Amino acid sequence: MTVVVDIRHRLGDFEVDACFESAGRLTALFGPSGSGKTTLINMIAGLIRPDKGRIEADGRVLVDTDAGLFVPKHKRRIGMVFQDARLFPHMSVASNLRYGRWFTPSAERYADIDAVVDLLGIGPLLDRRPASLSGGEKQRVAIGRALLASPKLLLMDEPLASLDDARKAEILPYIERLRDETKIPIVYVSHSISEVARLASDVVVLAQGKVAACGPTGAIMQRPDLLPAEERGEGGAVLDAAVLRHDDVFGMTVLGSVAGEIRVPLLAVPVGAPMRIRIRARDVMIATEQPRGLSALNILPGTILTIAPGEGPAVEIGIDCNGATVLARITEQSRQTLKLRLGREVYAVVKTVSFDRRI
Amino acid sequence: MNWLLDLTPDEWNAVRLSIKVATVAMVASLPPGILIALVLARGQFWGKALLNGLVHLPLILPPVVIGYLLLLSFGRRGPVGAFLAERFGIVFSFRWTGAALACAVMGFPLMVRAIRLSIEAVDRRIEAAAGTLGANPLWVFGTITLPLILPGLITGAILSFAKAMGEFGATITFVSNIPNETQTLPSAIYTFTQVPGGDAGALRLTLISIAISMAALVASEVLARRVGRRMDIE
Numbered sequence: 001m002t003v004v005v006d007i008r009h010r011l012g013d014f015e016v017d018a019c020f021e022s023a024g025r026l027t028a029l030f031g032p033s034g035s036g037k038t039t040l041i042n043m044i045a046g047l048i049r050p051d052k053g054r055i056e057a058d059g060r061v062l063v064d065t066d067a068g069l070f071v072p073k074h075k076r077r078i079g080m081v082f083q084d085a086r087l088f089p090h091m092s093v094a095s096n097l098r099y100g101r102w103f104t105p106s107a108e109r110y111a112d113i114d115a116v117v118d119l120l121g122i123g124p125l126l127d128r129r130p131a132s133l134s135g136g137e138k139q140r141v142a143i144g145r146a147l148l149a150s151p152k153l154l155l156m157d158e159p160l161a162s163l164d165d166a167r168k169a170e171i172l173p174y175i176e177r178l179r180d181e182t183k184i185p186i187v188y189v190s191h192s193i194s195e196v197a198r199l200a201s202d203v204v205v206l207a208q209g210k211v212a213a214c215g216p217t218g219a220i221m222q223r224p225d226l227l228p229a230e231e232r233g234e235g236g237a238v239l240d241a242a243v244l245r246h247d248d249v250f251g252m253t254v255l256g257s258v259a260g261e262i263r264v265p266l267l268a269v270p271v272g273a274p275m276r277i278r279i280r281a282r283d284v285m286i287a288t289e290q291p292r293g294l295s296a297l298n299i300l301p302g303t304i305l306t307i308a309p310g311e312g313p314a315v316e317i318g319i320d321c322n323g324a325t326v327l328a329r330i331t332e333q334s335r336q337t338l339k340l341r342l343g344r345e346v347y348a349v350v351k352t353v354s355f356d357r358r359i
Numbered sequence: 360m361n362w363l364l365d366l367t368p369d370e371w372n373a374v375r376l377s378i379k380v381a382t383v384a385m386v387a388s389l390p391p392g393i394l395i396a397l398v399l400a401r402g403q404f405w406g407k408a409l410l411n412g413l414v415h416l417p418l419i420l421p422p423v424v425i426g427y428l429l430l431l432s433f434g435r436r437g438p439v440g441a442f443l444a445e446r447f448g449i450v451f452s453f454r455w456t457g458a459a460l461a462c463a464v465m466g467f468p469l470m471v472r473a474i475r476l477s478i479e480a481v482d483r484r485i486e487a488a489a490g491t492l493g494a495n496p497l498w499v500f501g502t503i504t505l506p507l508i509l510p511g512l513i514t515g516a517i518l519s520f521a522k523a524m525g526e527f528g529a530t531i532t533f534v535s536n537i538p539n540e541t542q543t544l545p546s547a548i549y550t551f552t553q554v555p556g557g558d559a560g561a562l563r564l565t566l567i568s569i570a571i572s573m574a575a576l577v578a579s580e581v582l583a584r585r586v587g588r589r590m591d592i593e
Contacts, residue, residue, distance in 0.1 A: 045491055073490040074499075086488040090506045099502075103493030149492045 001153065001185040003027065007043060007053030007063070016040065016209040024202030026179045026186040028195075028217070031206035037189045040206070041155050044187065045080045046073030057153050074103065079151030079184075083158040085138040087130035093141050094126040100149025111150045119181065120144045120174050136167035140174060147184070154178075156188045160195060168195075175199055180274075193234040194356070197221055197278040221278070222318065222327050232311065236280040237326045243273045252297075252352060259321035259348075263297045264355040281316060283354040284328035287347040288338050298350040300326060304342055307335070319348045370560060372539050373547035374567055380455055380543055381523035384463035385516050388470055392515060396474035417529075418468045426532025429461055433533075457534035458541045462523035469522055470515035477511020478504070510583040517579035521572050544568050 006019040016036040029037040042048040044055055046062070049070055055063040057078065062071045079100075087096050097113065117123050120140045130138060139159055146154060159175070160168045172195070179186060179199065190196050196203055196217065203220040205212040205227075213226050220226060221238045241257035246266060253267040255275055262277065269275065291299060305325060306318035315335050317328045326348045340346065366374070399411055417425050433440040433451045443449040451457035481504055489499045505512075527545035534541040536550060548564045551557030 047487055047491070072495075073487070074493050074495045076491075077493065078491065080488070080491040082484070082488060084484070086482075086485050088485060088489070088503060099489070099494075100492035103495075103498070145492065 001058045002056075003044065003058075003153065003185070003187060004054070004056040005040065005044065007040075007050040007055065009039065009043070009048070009050040009052070011039065014209060018206065018209065018211050020204045020211050020214045022187070022202050022204065022214070024185070024200070024216075026188055026200050027202045027204060028200035029187065029189045029204050029206060030191070030193075030196050030200075030220075031212075032191055034208075035206040036209040037191075037206050038157055039209075041080075041157050041187060041189050044153075045078055045155055046071065046076050047080075077104075077108070077149070077152045079146030079149055079154045081139070081142050081146050081154070081156040081159045083161050085130075085135075085142040087133075087138055087141060087145070089130050091130075092126070093122065093128050093130065093133070096130065096141060096145050097122075097126075097148050100145060104150045109150045111148045113148060116144050116147050119177055134167070135163050136170045139163065139167075139171055143174065143178070147178075147182070151184060154184045154186045156186060158189050158191070161191070172198065191231075193221070193227060193231045194278065197238045198276055218325075222325060233282055234278075234280060235327070236278055236283070237324070238276060238278050239324050239326075241275045241277050243267065243269055243271050243275055245271060257324060259300045259302070259324040259326060261298075262300075262350070263352045265352065277355070279326055279350055280354070281327040281329035283350055284319075284326060285349040286317060286319070286328050286330055286334075286338065286340065287349055288340075288344075290347060291349060294349065296349045296351045298348075298352060300348045300350070302326065302346065302348060304340060304344045304346060307340070307342060319346060321348060366563065367560070369538050369542075370547065370564060373542050373544050373564065374571075376455060376458075376539070376542065377524055377544040377568075378571070380459045380462055381520050383456075383459040384466060384523040385470075385520040387459065388463040388467055388519055389512070389516060392467065392470040392474055392519075393512070396471045396478055396515075399471070400475045400478040414471050415468045417465045422465065422526070422528025423532050425464060426461060426529035429457075429464065429529065429533040433457070433460065451534070453534050453537060453541060455534075455540055458530045458543060459523075461529040461533045462526045463519070465526050465529050466519035466522035469518040473515035473518055474508065474511050477508040477514075480511075481507050509586045513579050513583045513586065517575055520575055524568065524572055524575070 002021060002023040004021045007016065009016045016039050018036065018040055029040055031037050039048060043050050043063070044057070050063060050065065052065045053063065054061065061069060062076055063069060088099065101109065120143060122140050122144055125133060125137055125141065133141065143159070160171060163171070176199065188199060200217045202215065203217050204214045205220060213220060213223065218238045221235060227235045239257045239259060241255040241262060244254045244256040244261065246253050251266045252263050255262045255264060255277060264277065267275070300321045302319040302321035304317055305320040308316045310316045310329055313331045313333065314329050315332050317330060317340065319326045319328060328348055395414060399407065430452070431437050435441065435444065435452050440451055449456070451460050486499050486503050489503045494502065525545060527549065530541070530543060531546055536542050536546045542550070544564055548561050551561035551564065
């Protein structure tokens with residue numbers, strides 16, 4: 001399944017001129033507010049008609065202004081989860097969930113209601129009315145409603161943006177399961193680096209209505225110049241890891257990654273579970289020899305791969321740790337004092353407690 | 360108390376006729392009422408203000424004027440009336456159907472106003488959500504918009520019914536005051552006040568008129584509240 005978007009659209013003073021192609025499991029449209037992400041996703045859904053351009057999903061042309069083609073939203077079979085859930089207030093949760101099924105030809109119905117209810121943990125809510133649900137519950141029901149229309153592509157427009165941190169933490173695992181356990185490709189709009197780093201396989205970075213970059217999540221997250229200024233401190237390496245064991249005595253979980261073992265605060269996930277971790281560049285120190293008498297628990301050997309100027313006094317150092325790149329942000333002064341240059345063997349040092357509890 | 364319930368056949372006929380005329384007027388004006396309300400709430404077209412003014416005319420013109428205009432157009436010799444009589448055999452003048460037409464026209468602005476307000480209150484983003492789930496615009500209207508505006512529909516229908524129960528000027532001008540055919544409650548009350556010794560009859564019909572209107576109003580309140588509660592927190 002690939003999504004191909006090449007459009008130009010004017011909204012007052014604001015112009016969106018974007019062209020990208022994505023075949024990822026979960027493609028994030030990422031950028032600050034006002035960068036045109038929601039406009040783009042609304043065009044894919046058919047809620048906005050672009051002035052000019054072409055949109056294709058799964059080989060099917062949805063919009064082609066040159067040919068005068070515009071497939072209306074109800075014929076696209078593209079599910080959409082909105083930031084504000086938009087459940088039907090006059091129907092029960094169960095009726096909301098079943099709504100899309102009416103309009104799906106039976107041959108194309110692949111979503112099973114029991115499986116979806118189970119996946120999202122909304123069984124106890126079925127008889128309730130939307131008005132009596134919490135924000136997180138509403139959003140889970142909205143995801144289920146979109147899934148049960150058996151869409152060929154699922155769009156999510158900042159589904160977590162209006163929720164507090166506790167509710168976000170409640171929903172994130174469900175979106176991960178959605179990504180890993182169903183075969184529906186997802187396009188996910190977000191302005192949060194932590195969401196994108198955790199969920200996305202590919203990222204399209206948008207700025208002022210244009211595509212600034214596009215590529216696999218790991219590569220994009222290492223380029224702080226692409227990240228919005230207020231989130232730049234959140235940038236860093238994204239590593240795929242798996243849970244090796246839990247250390248109950250000290251309340252830590254040990255993760256295995258190509259870069260080596262990484263100790264993080266205890267996670268409530270089973271041993272063997274895949275885990276994606278983000279190591280913020282500003283949390284990484286560099287040592288030129290194996291440190292001794294240091295409290296930090298994660299010491300990853302590697303060689304310096306890249307050195308790029310950063311903001312203010314900082315430089316961004318990319319360290320190749322056995323094939324995985326870890327990004328460190330240090331001062332230019334430290335770089336000169338330590339005589340860091342390309343190809344030098346160093347140690348990346350990360351404190352366990354610098355990882356967020358939910359990573 | 361006996362004198363109150365002891366209605367003459369003519370009085371009973373007036374009561375029955377009034378309910379029939381008001382019900383038919385209400386039911387018949389619902390579909391065009393919804394349509395016009397929809398167009399006024401959502402449409403963007405040249406002449407919208409004109410249409411809005413036209414719909415509201417019965418509210419601001421004297422009822423006699425409306426009755427006379429109906430007589431001119433829907434009367435036997437009127438252009439519309441003659442056409443309908445020839446083609447479909449539908450006759451309005453001096454028939455109870457004419458009374459229903461007059462009542463429907465007079466109650467129309469009230470009905471359209473109530474429905475229009477409720478349509479404007481519908482969150483269109485919810486309709487868009489239904490569209491992404493595969494519902495075409497007609498289904499969206501039937502399964503989302505219509506249920507959401509139900510309280511407004513009920514209010515509009517009851518307002519139209521109540522207006523029809525009390526309509527006098529346009530009805531008497533258009534279809535006159537014929538017992539058993541066009542003599543509705545207000546016309547019957549008016550007739551009683553014009554003859555000596557008619558006070559008791561006028562009072563009886565007045566009380567009945569009050570009772571019916573109050574019952575309709577209470578029924579609409581209960582219905583609208585029940586529908587509204589279904590949509591909110593249970």
